[in-house]
Amino acid sequence: MSFVEIDNLHINLGEFRLKGVSLSLDRGDYLTIIGPTGAGKTIFLESIVGFWRPDQGNIVLDGRELVNELPEKRHIGIVYQDYALLPHMTVYQNIAYGLKKHKPGNMDDAIRKMAGSLHIDHLLHRKPTTLSGGEQQRAALARVLIVEPALLLMDEPFSALDQQTRRRARLLLKEAIRDQTTTVIHITHDLDDAWALANKLAVFKDGRLLQLGALHEVFNRPNSRFVAEFVGTGFYRGTVVSRKNGSVAIDLGGTCLQSFDQADQGVPVDVAIRHEDIRVSRNKPAHANGFNVVKATLKNIVPEGSSSLLDLQADAIAMHALIPHRAMHRLNLHRGDDVYAWIRKEHVNIVQAG
Ligand SMILES: Nc1ncnc2c1ncn2[C@@H]1O[C@H](COP(=O)(O)OP(=O)(O)OP(=O)(O)O)[C@@H](O)[C@H]1O
Numbered sequence: 085m086s087f088v089e090i091d092n093l094h095i096n097l098g099e100f101r102l103k104g105v106s107l108s109l110d111r112g113d114y115l116t117i118i119g120p121t122g123a124g125k126t127i128f129l130e131s132i133v134g135f136w137r138p139d140q141g142n143i144v145l146d147g148r149e150l151v152n153e154l155p156e157k158r159h160i161g162i163v164y165q166d167y168a169l170l171p172h173m174t175v176y177q178n179i180a181y182g183l184k185k186h187k188p189g190n191m192d193d194a195i196r197k198m199a200g201s202l203h204i205d206h207l208l209h210r211k212p213t214t215l216s217g218g219e220q221q222r223a224a225l226a227r228v229l230i231v232e233p234a235l236l237l238m239d240e241p242f243s244a245l246d247q248q249t250r251r252r253a254r255l256l257l258k259e260a261i262r263d264q265t266t267t268v269i270h271i272t273h274d275l276d277d278a279w280a281l282a283n284k285l286a287v288f289k290d291g292r293l294l295q296l297g298a299l300h301e302v303f304n305r306p307n308s309r310f311v312a313e314f315v316g317t318g319f320y321r322g323t324v325v326s327r328k329n330g331s332v333a334i335d336l337g338g339t340c341l342q343s344f345d346q347a348d349q350g351v352p353v354d355v356a357i358r359h360e361d362i363r364v365s366r367n368k369p370a371h372a373n374g375f376n377v378v379k380a381t382l383k384n385i386v387p388e389g390s391s392s393l394l395d396l397q398a399d400a401i402a403m404h405a406l407i408p409h410r411a412m413h414r415l416n417l418h419r420g421d422d423v424y425a426w427i428r429k430e431h432v433n434i435v436q437a438g
Pocket residue numbers: 097098099100119120121122123124125126127128
């Protein structure tokens with residue numbers, strides 16, 4: 085049995101329902117949950133803590149059934165976006181507050197060690213209202229981590245922090261949980277949280293879990309167009325037209341791509357390609373072994389962080405390529421240019437056949 089087993093969880097809140105969510109996690113797994121607003125991510129997390137009683141289904145943690153257990157007996161820590169520190173207590177007292185209930189005795193060493201690992205040891209005498217957002221979030225993390233929860237739940241813990249503070253908070257969190265083999269479920273709207281912290285990713289929509297898998301699996305092989313669009317992966321419908329030498333040729337509306345994945349000739353398939361796995365050049369390459377090379381027109385350029393998203397039209401299909409600004413600058417691309425898109429055969433993933 086897995087460390088966390090959630091089976092067919094149903095919760096009916098009238099206007100919103102969680103519909104048969106099942107998942108299992110191993111000890112030490114770090115799961116990030118993503119999904120559009122109102123998908124039920126928070127309700128799901130709160131049902132594990134014990135705020136909502138399921139109408140149906142089971143939650144088992146380390147072999148213990150939780151559904152009938154009081155929230156305070158579940159040994160689960162939760163960290164929110166708004167920190168939830170006790171304002172009349174110092175940081176030290178806030179951290180001690182959680183620990184007192186779990187491990188009475190000499191707590192001072194443990195508090196100072198945890199504060200040190202999250203770089204808030206110089207703030208222990210301060211009240212939460214005098215701290216920056218990043219400092220408050222680290223204090224909130226310390227308060228929860230110090231009791232070494234069997235399961236750590238986090239609901240958008242970094243969303244109020246600026247990019248740089250967020251990066252630092254991620255690193256410190258990673259460091260702080262390394263020794264504890266903490267199992268984590270972390271809701272986020274920032275895919276960088278998933279890349280930096282998680283080994284697993286789940287996508288929720290309308291009260292349902294659409295996909296759960298290893299991080300690279302969900303990004304590279306989304307199981308639906310919705311998941312693909314949510315994680316920034318291209319999703320194309322095609323038909324297998326031939327098979328030879330261990331690869332298949334797939335016709336995507338006039339554009340033919342080869343893949344090392346297998347499917348029968350004549351079968352309709354969905355194909356997933358990560359936007360960053362499409363390279364772009366101005367000239368047709370002389371040697372393109374192992375690559376699919378597709379002639380396309382550049383329809384639009386959308387700057388996105390440190391990259392640009394290129395809308396490419398190749399015959400009947402619209403593709404997206406994510407190109408770092410450095411490469412964009414070198415290529416000197418403009419809307420309307422004719423370009424070549426290169427895609428390695430191993431980056432053409434058949435995700436569904438039939
Ligand atoms: N107590 C409640 N009674 C009825 N409906 C509720 C209750 N609490 C939340 N909801 C509804 O349940 C739905 C799911 O809410 P939830 O907070 O889980 O979404 P979410 O996926 O976490 O969204 P976000 O990304 O915006 O935080 C929403 O439509 C919300 O309005």
